[in-house]
Amino acid sequence: MPDNRSLWSDGPSEDEHHGWLDAEPDAPATKEHRPAPAEEPTRQHRTGRMSRREPREGPSTWQQVRPKLLTPLVALCVVALLASGIAIGTRLIGERTVERTVVAGNSGGATSSQIKAAYTAAHDGVLRVTTSQGNGTGWVYDDRGTIVTNNHVIAGGGDTVKVRFTDDGADVDARVLGTDVSSDLAVLRVDPNDVDKLVPLKVAESDDVETGDPVVAIGYPLGLDQTTTAGIISGVGRQIPAQNNFQIDKVLQTDAPINPGNSGGPLLNIKGEVVGVNSQIATASAGGGSVGIGFAIPSDTVRDVVPTLAKGQTVKHAYLGVSVAPLTKGEGAAVGDVRSGSPAQQAGLRPNSETALRGLSDPDGDVITKIDGTAVNRPDDVTRIINDKEPGDRISIEYRRGSDTRSTEVTLGDRASAGGAAQSPSSPTLTLPGTPTSPSSPTIP
Incomplete structure (x- = not known):
């Protein structure tokens, strides 16, 4: 789960592009003239006994064999460097010194032609989304003009937004049909008659995605025209905070470069099918750039x-209606804040002190160990189990209070009527960046 350096990946900022530096080809080596040996020794000469060693004329056997061995040996060394994924070299070109670093890209084994095929299958269905607050990305869901993007891309931008289907095309009005803060998804609709061509993207099952699978991201990062990047799925089953501080579960983590402006765009498998909607990035500094997460x-x-x-x-x-935190020892989820009037409060769950939640003392409140018979080993398990339920479902909760094991039953409420979730040490503070409209105003977390 990301820490407080996680950002919404919307709004443009600066980016750098690094190309390969190809050194000039080596000049062909000139062949050294060597005199032919006067006489090739016969097998009889080599095996016969000699009373004393006579000097030979012409090149020695090693001098004749060495050029034949040198070429394959050099080739072997080059292959070894390339196989390692990194080739580093420096050579002089005239009076310039060019340093070249070649690092193998992490495309999960996908070839450039496969990445291009995924892009070709999907890019016509990816579009730019613009509001008064900034810009992001969206994609076509069906032939009725339904468009999917992130809630945070259009939040505060009014009921009408602009979309653009090609880099040099005109803006088209889109209506906001609905938004869901808890999943960070929003749905727009354009009139199909206002668009030259609608290309709905196929939606795959994300439960089939595995770590290491190659993926492709298409979007409009940093105020640029449509941009494609590739990488792999670097983790599955992650959790990230929504704008209302509830956790979004079963999230896919990728190392495909994603930057502000990519929000709402599709994350594609190698077939060009949608497996995710790009939403957040982790950053290592206030600059807001991608660090590969x-x-x-x-x-x-x-x-x-x-x-x-x-x-x-x-x-x-x-x-x-309860926040939970990890334990420093053992398994379970320590109860943090309990919302007033929530199902958790009605069930009698007791929160731990701040000292206990920070791991500075043993739990002095309740520790949830099971929900509906399913083991709770860490806080993520509580989120996952509750997210799979419906409002009105009645569940059993087993918890530990001191040395006692207790159980209770509770009827789940509806999140929409509860407002935002409580903060806890396991739920990092969510910082929403601004959404500037030009690369000269980078997103600041």
Whole structure:
């Protein structure tokens, strides 16, 4: 789960592009003239006994064999360097010194032709989304003009936004059909008659995605025209905070470069099918640039949420009303803040002190160990189990209080009526960056 350096990946900023430096080819080596040996020794000469060693004329056997051995040996060394993924060299070109560093790209074994094929299959269905607050990315969901993007891309931008389907095309008005803060998804609609061509993207099942799978990201980062990057799935089952501080689960982590402006764009498998919606990035500094850790809302969540939003309806999410934190010793989820009037409070769950939540003392409140018979080993398990429930579901909670093991039953509420989630040490503070509209105003977390 990302820390407080996680950013929403919307709004443009600066970027750098580094190309290869190809050194000039070596000049062909001139052949050294060597006199032919006067006489090739016969087998009889080599095997016969000699009373004394006679000097030979012409090149020795080593001098004749060495050129034949040198070429394959050099080739072997070059192959070894390339196989390691890194080739570093320096050579002089005239009076310039050119340093070349070649690092093998991490495309999960996908070839450039496969990446290009995925891009070709999907890029016509990816578009720029612009509001009064900034810009992001979206993609076509169906042939009725339904478009998927992130909630935070259009938040505060009004009921009408602009979309552009090609880099040199005109802006088209799009209506906001619905938004869901808890999943960070939003649905727009354009009139198909206003668009030359609608290319809906195929949506794959994110539960089938595995760590190491190659992926492609398409979007409009840093105020640039449509841009494609590639990488791999570097983690599955992650959790990231939504704008209301509830956790989004089953998130895909990728090392495909994602930057501000990519938000809402598709993360594609090698077939060009959507497996996620790019939403957040982790950064190592206040600059807001990618450090190779991006997060995408899983496509299975898209399948669940988008049809409801497209009808103008509200997505319902189960609500327990408790924050949880990890334990320094043992398994379970320490109860943090308990919301007033929440199902958790009605069930009698007791929060731990701040000292205990920070691991400076043993738990002095409740520790959840099971929900509906499913073991809770860490806080993420509570989020995952509750997110799979519906408002009105009745669940059993087993918890530990001191040396006692207790259980209770509670009816889950509706998150929409609860407001934002409580903060806890396991839920990092969410900082929403601004969404500037030009690369000269980079996103600052």
